Amino acid sequence: MVKVTQQDIAKVMGVSVMTVSNAFNRPDQLSADLRRRVLERAVKMGYTGPDAVARQLRSGRTNTFAVVFEERLSYAFSDPFSVVWLTAFSEVMEARRASIMLLSVPAGDTEALSAIQDAAVDGIAGLCGDQPAMVRARERGLPTVYCTMGHPLGAEPLAGDYVAIDDYAAAVEVGQHLRRLGHTRVSLLVETAHRGQAVLREYRPAELSGLVAVYDSVGYFDTFHRVRGVLDGLGDADVTIVVAGANSRASGQAAGALVLDRALPPTAVVAVSDVMALGFMDACRQRGLEPGRDVSVVGFDDLPESAAAGLTTIHQPVRDKGRLAAELLLDPERTERRIILPHELIVRSSTRPVA
Amino acid sequence: MVKVTQQDIAKVMGVSVMTVSNAFNRPDQLSADLRRRVLERAVKMGYTGPDAVARQLRSGRTNTFAVVFEERLSYAFSDPFSVVWLTAFSEVMEARRASIMLLSVPAGDTEALSAIQDAAVDGIAGLCGDQPAMVRARERGLPTVYCTMGHPLGAEPLAGDYVAIDDYAAAVEVGQHLRRLGHTRVSLLVETAHRGQAVLREYRPAELSGLVAVYDSVGYFDTFHRVRGVLDGLGDADVTIVVAGANSRASGQAAGALVLDRALPPTAVVAVSDVMALGFMDACRQRGLEPGRDVSVVGFDDLPESAAAGLTTIHQPVRDKGRLAAELLLDPERTERRIILPHELIVRSSTRPVA
DNA sequence: CTCATCGTCTTTAACGATACAGACGCTCAG
DNA sequence: CTGAGCGTCTGTATCGTTAAAGACGATGAG
Numbered sequence: 001m002v003k004v005t006q007q008d009i010a011k012v013m014g015v016s017v018m019t020v021s022n023a024f025n026r027p028d029q030l031s032a033d034l035r036r037r038v039l040e041r042a043v044k045m046g047y048t049g050p051d052a053v054a055r056q057l058r059s060g061r062t063n064t065f066a067v068v069f070e071e072r073l074s075y076a077f078s079d080p081f082s083v084v085w086l087t088a089f090s091e092v093m094e095a096r097r098a099s100i101m102l103l104s105v106p107a108g109d110t111e112a113l114s115a116i117q118d119a120a121v122d123g124i125a126g127l128c129g130d131q132p133a134m135v136r137a138r139e140r141g142l143p144t145v146y147c148t149m150g151h152p153l154g155a156e157p158l159a160g161d162y163v164a165i166d167d168y169a170a171a172v173e174v175g176q177h178l179r180r181l182g183h184t185r186v187s188l189l190v191e192t193a194h195r196g197q198a199v200l201r202e203y204r205p206a207e208l209s210g211l212v213a214v215y216d217s218v219g220y221f222d223t224f225h226r227v228r229g230v231l232d233g234l235g236d237a238d239v240t241i242v243v244a245g246a247n248s249r250a251s252g253q254a255a256g257a258l259v260l261d262r263a264l265p266p267t268a269v270v271a272v273s274d275v276m277a278l279g280f281m282d283a284c285r286q287r288g289l290e291p292g293r294d295v296s297v298v299g300f301d302d303l304p305e306s307a308a309a310g311l312t313t314i315h316q317p318v319r320d321k322g323r324l325a326a327e328l329l330l331d332p333e334r335t336e337r338r339i340i341l342p343h344e345l346i347v348r349s350s351t352r353p354v355a
Numbered sequence: 356m357v358k359v360t361q362q363d364i365a366k367v368m369g370v371s372v373m374t375v376s377n378a379f380n381r382p383d384q385l386s387a388d389l390r391r392r393v394l395e396r397a398v399k400m401g402y403t404g405p406d407a408v409a410r411q412l413r414s415g416r417t418n419t420f421a422v423v424f425e426e427r428l429s430y431a432f433s434d435p436f437s438v439v440w441l442t443a444f445s446e447v448m449e450a451r452r453a454s455i456m457l458l459s460v461p462a463g464d465t466e467a468l469s470a471i472q473d474a475a476v477d478g479i480a481g482l483c484g485d486q487p488a489m490v491r492a493r494e495r496g497l498p499t500v501y502c503t504m505g506h507p508l509g510a511e512p513l514a515g516d517y518v519a520i521d522d523y524a525a526a527v528e529v530g531q532h533l534r535r536l537g538h539t540r541v542s543l544l545v546e547t548a549h550r551g552q553a554v555l556r557e558y559r560p561a562e563l564s565g566l567v568a569v570y571d572s573v574g575y576f577d578t579f580h581r582v583r584g585v586l587d588g589l590g591d592a593d594v595t596i597v598v599a600g601a602n603s604r605a606s607g608q609a610a611g612a613l614v615l616d617r618a619l620p621p622t623a624v625v626a627v628s629d630v631m632a633l634g635f636m637d638a639c640r641q642r643g644l645e646p647g648r649d650v651s652v653v654g655f656d657d658l659p660e661s662a663a664a665g666l667t668t669i670h671q672p673v674r675d676k677g678r679l680a681a682e683l684l685l686d687p688e689r690t691e692r693r694i695i696l697p698h699e700l701i702v703r704s705s706t707r708p709v710a
Numbered sequence: 711c712t713c714a715t716c717g718t719c720t721t722t723a724a725c726g727a728t729a730c731a732g733a734c735g736c737t738c739a740g
Numbered sequence: 741c742t743g744a745g746c747g748t749c750t751g752t753a754t755c756g757t758t759a760a761a762g763a764c765g766a767t768g769a770g
Binding site for chain 2: 755756757758759
């Protein structure tokens with residue numbers, strides 16, 4: 001069964017192709033009667049309406065925007081941060097009648113990068129600006145938006161638009177908060193984007209031969225800035241950095257095992273995300289330790305469940321991030337294209353003065 | 356800044372456009388040296404790689420598949436059933452390097468139906484076969500897969516492929532189970548797809564002038580079959596049907612308020628989804644009633660959280676539904692295209708013999 | 711020497727639609 | 741009577757790419 005096109009209809013009816021096209025798209029360009037006859041004939045011939053791809057090629061717009069994830073898509077649907085962000089993003093897209101494409105480009109999977117090239121979209125949003133997929137998207141010349149600041153240490157800012165918080169400043173507040181509470185032995189739980197490096201490891205900042213090495217190990221800008229900020233905020237405290245694997249509750253819990261079961265455990269722990277912080281709190285409770293009383297814990301993000309858990313954390317406007325990311329993609333005319341949103345340190349019961 | 360095309364490169368280099376195309380797609384069709392020169396020149400000229408849309412038009416394939424939701428997309432990310440289904444679906448798509456497009460066509464929003472027409476995809480999956488979006492997709496001649504059986508009462512089966520369970524048979528088991536436990540005063544909680552009808556209402560089956568009216572009110576095939584099955588399984592019990600609004604925990608809870616606060620409440624309640632059943636259990640506990648002991652409760656779906664809640668329910672293989680839906684879209688050659696998966700009645704503590 | 715074969719590259723023709731400019735007949739003001 | 745203006749419709753070019761088949765020179769077997 002061969003596909004029916006506007007040309008076929010035009011030929012059969014003895015009108016031009018343009019007239020058929022107009023019957024579907026610009027009713028004012030032909031008489032109501034002819035239009036009716038064209039549409040009727042179209043139905044009769046089994047024409048299923050203008051072809052989406054051909055229309056997109058000709059008009060130069062797809063009205064579709066992609067969201068790239070550096071993880072498997074199941075992460076997008078299960079990670080609380082991601083779900084809130086995606087919800088806000090999709091609400092704007094829906095309201096503007098635009099479609100959403102989900103792309104998964106796992107870290108290290110260079111072959112999957114072709115998905116960026118092959119995506120028929122008008123723009124791409126991602127959570128982090130320096131992930132290879134976003135780099136590729138910018139190379140392709142597509143409008144991009146990402147949700148971290150994208151200012152590599154001592155280098156030029158990345159190209160592209162963003163909606164972010166000032167992760168560094170927020171992290172400094174976290175460090176100072178703990179410092180004020182008297183904590184001087186602190187562990188910092190970070191996730192890593194590098195698949196190969198799933199092994200749990202602990203470093204001293206000095207061992208990493210400079211912060212750039214931390215970034216190499218971490219793989220995300222925002223995490224990197226948070227690490228830097230916490231260290232600066234803590235001043236000369238005794239800090240270890242635990243690279244704990246993927247960003248998940250399980251990783252936080254695993255990091256807990258590494259850090260809590262020793263003779264002199266840290267008095268405070270900072271995780272670069274609430275998800276990991278909550279996992280760490282699980283590990284505490286498993287050992288009969290009470291977060292806040294026995295170990296202070298700080299997270300990042302302020303997820304809905306963090307309030308109930310009494311987790312001290314940096315509140316960031318996740319919904320606004322998602323909403324504004326969508327708006328930046330949809331409105332190329334908008335002038336303010338690098339947006340820094342406010343954050344806030346929310347102090348709850350998980351941090352107390354050191355005993 | 357104007358877009359650079361293969362044609363531009365060809366002109367500058369004095370080769371044919373086809374050679375440029377081959378340099379990107381079929382390295383064996385030209386000498387390694389020429390290929391290298393073409394690619395170098397392409398970079399120099401700011402060519403960003405083959406245009407996705409043009410390629411799709413020419414090749415006739417997009418390698419993208421859509422998932423339609425009859426709700427806002429936030430539902431897709433928050434409803435547990437939907438999340439599990441979507442996860443399984445996306446895992447298959449990712450493994451096969453296909454992309455996913457999410458479409459939202461809220462019930463009643465006819466304008467949003469154009470999204471189906473305008474989607475540049477090779478196939479569409481939906482949760483229910485009779486929702487307008489899926490009807491439109493089939494009219495467009497796209498391969499479709501949906502996850503209910505799609506057999507209207509006394510009418511021809513819907514066109515299109517599906518992966519479903521036998522909802523009617525499962526519901527009969529539910530009815531018989533309650534019947535064996537001695538329950539003769541039962542309420543049936545159903546959701547409705549019709550936005551306008553958000554009002555909570557209760558009917559007797561007879562009032563609805565035949566089951567077709569229930570279907571009109573409900574708007575989903577699977578729900579309809581479940582209602583029919585439960586009624587048949589319960590035989591001559593005293594049943595009321597509560598149309599409780601959207602499929603959500605809140606709806607189940609609201610239905611609880613309607614049903615529990617009367618002189619002679621039902622001894623058992625069946626909800627057409629676990630989400631609603633769990634909401635109903637919330638309502639019970641708010642009133643100091645213990646599900647199982649004071650009111651028997653049955654759900655449908657067997658969500659992860661249902662086991663912990665002790666909810667008697669119909670287990671359906673949600674992951675398999677998602678996985679097979681994706682596989683049907685990806686493998687047009689596959690012969691078995693209308694798949695009925697097994698279900699199982701899981702009896703837990705929420706159903707007990709009537710006191 | 712002939713002819714089939716091979717690697718390399720080109721030519722031609724789509725894919726299915728829409729933009730743009732203009733043609734045609736008609737009406738109506740001047 | 742003329743020609744500007746209007747509503748309708750058409751012809752042609754194009755969007756950027758790839759499929760299919762052919763051309764062309766070189767190679768090598770018979």
